[in-house]
Amino acid sequence: MTKTEIINDIIYDMSPELTKEQLDRLKFTMLVKMKDFEITEMTTLPCVEVYDNDWLLKRFLIDSIASGLKESTIKQYVDAVRRLFEATKKNYRQLTGQDITDYLAAKQCYGKIGINYKSTLNRYFFSFFGWAYRKRHIPEEIMRDVDRVKPVQKKKERLTDEEVEDLREACKTLGEKALLELMLSTGMRVGEIVALNISDIDLNRKRLIIYGEKTSQYRTGMLTTKATKALRAYIASRTDDNKALFVTSRKPNNRLGKNSIQNIVKRLAVRAGITRISVTVHVYRKTFASQQYRKTKNILYVSKLLGHANSNTTVQYYLVDDIDDMQHVFDVAN
Numbered sequence: 001m002t003k004t005e006i007i008n009d010i011i012y013d014m015s016p017e018l019t020k021e022q023l024d025r026l027k028f029t030m031l032v033k034m035k036d037f038e039i040t041e042m043t044t045l046p047c048v049e050v051y052d053n054d055w056l057l058k059r060f061l062i063d064s065i066a067s068g069l070k071e072s073t074i075k076q077y078v079d080a081v082r083r084l085f086e087a088t089k090k091n092y093r094q095l096t097g098q099d100i101t102d103y104l105a106a107k108q109c110y111g112k113i114g115i116n117y118k119s120t121l122n123r124y125f126f127s128f129f130g131w132a133y134r135k136r137h138i139p140e141e142i143m144r145d146v147d148r149v150k151p152v153q154k155k156k157e158r159l160t161d162e163e164v165e166d167l168r169e170a171c172k173t174l175g176e177k178a179l180l181e182l183m184l185s186t187g188m189r190v191g192e193i194v195a196l197n198i199s200d201i202d203l204n205r206k207r208l209i210i211y212g213e214k215t216s217q218y219r220t221g222m223l224t225t226k227a228t229k230a231l232r233a234y235i236a237s238r239t240d241d242n243k244a245l246f247v248t249s250r251k252p253n254n255r256l257g258k259n260s261i262q263n264i265v266k267r268l269a270v271r272a273g274i275t276r277i278s279v280t281v282h283v284y285r286k287t288f289a290s291q292q293y294r295k296t297k298n299i300l301y302v303s304k305l306l307g308h309a310n311s312n313t314t315v316q317y318y319l320v321d322d323i324d325d326m327q328h329v330f331d332v333a334n
Contacts (some may be wrong), residue, residue: 003039005059007031008066015065020216027066053085056092056137060128063135068216080124093138097145100125104149119151157277158287170271178227178234179246179264183281185227187288187306189213190258190281196245203232212307219307289314 007030011023018026057078064074085092088099104121107113113121126143133141159167164184171177182188188196191213201208206223223231240247244255256264262280269279277283285306292302303311 003034003037005062006039007034008062011066012062020068053082053092056132057082059135059137060131063131070214070216077124077128080121081128084125092132095129095138095142097142100129100142100146115149116151119149122146122149156286157283158290159274159279159283163272163274164287166272166274167268170268172271173249174230174234174237175246175249176264176268178230179261180268181224181227181230183265183284184288185224186210186221187285187292188221188281189285190261193246193261193281194256194258197243198235198245199243201231201235201245203228203235210307215307215309217307219304221305 007027010030011027014026015023060081061074061078064077065071084100084103085095087103088095090099104118107121108115108118125146126148129138129143130141132138133143167180168177171180179193182193186208188210192210195211195213196208200210201223203223206225206228208221208223210219210221211217212219235245238247240251240253242253242255246256246261247253248256248260265279265281265284289302289306292305293299296302299311299314303314306314308314
């Protein structure tokens with residue numbers, strides 16, 4: 001094992017005990033202290049480590065955690081590659097690009113996956129085996145023999161202005177009203193809503209601090225007057241001492257999870273009579289993005305509000321083509 005691999009192993013073993021900042025500090029300290037030392041593996045005893053597929057998956061897991069990749073993302077990669085290994089029944093050193101191509105084709109041919117999930121698996125494999133080649137765990141860059149799979153862009157849906165008003169009328173509790181206006185005002189991801197604490201919200205300045213679910217970075221969200229009033233009324237009505245913004249209505253008033261938030265959103269849509277689309281928190285996020293762009297025509301501004309590192313992501317996945325808007329521009333131009 002190399003010095004870097006040993007350090008990453010230590011960081012991985014300590015990850016349950018330390019925060020990300022402490023892990024980063026520990027890794028930096030070890031790199032500095034060990035920079036003038038060479039590490040040589042003992043060869044006097046027989047090697048007992050087995051370099052099988054599980055070993056490679058563990059190495060990927062350790063390196064990914066050390067690089068700061070989210071655990072939920074790592075799990076998706078590891079699960080996908082493990083299923084590939086199980087299907088091909090080959091050791092990672094024997095696997096070829098043709099094996100991967102055949103695996104993806106068979107999965108799609110037998111109707112087990114659609115083109116978009118095939119594209120996702122394709123992306124996972126490019127990332128995983130690219131890492132394995134860079135780390136010299138495999139002798140060849142096998143993914144050079146695998147074609148990229150482009151996903152089919154689904155029709156992007158957003159709530160209409162009329163549907164938004166129907167949803168407002170469908171709210172029965174202060175908590176529902178606060179959640180609705182918060183989503184319309186910020187376009188937050190469901191995990192970001194779950195993580196919100198009351199202390200993250202500054203009602204006087206109409207702002208809040210959002211911890212990015214995917215970026216692991218903080219950003220500032222803005223609150224509309226309606227959102228500010230709804231949140232103030234909801235927070236004032238709370239009698240518990242839980243620091244979380246959204247909690248269960250019954251004691252011990254635990255923090256609401258992702259499924260609970262999504263269930264509230266779905267119930268509101270049912271009450272509002274919205275059936276043309278499946279309303280989720282992500283639909284609110286797309287609605288927010290499209291509305292902000294319609295008003296400002298500033299894609300960089302919208303990207304920052306959404307917490308996107310690249311504005312291309314905003315354009316590709318979040319801006320809904322507004323036919324009425326396009327018709328107006330067309331009429332003016334012609």
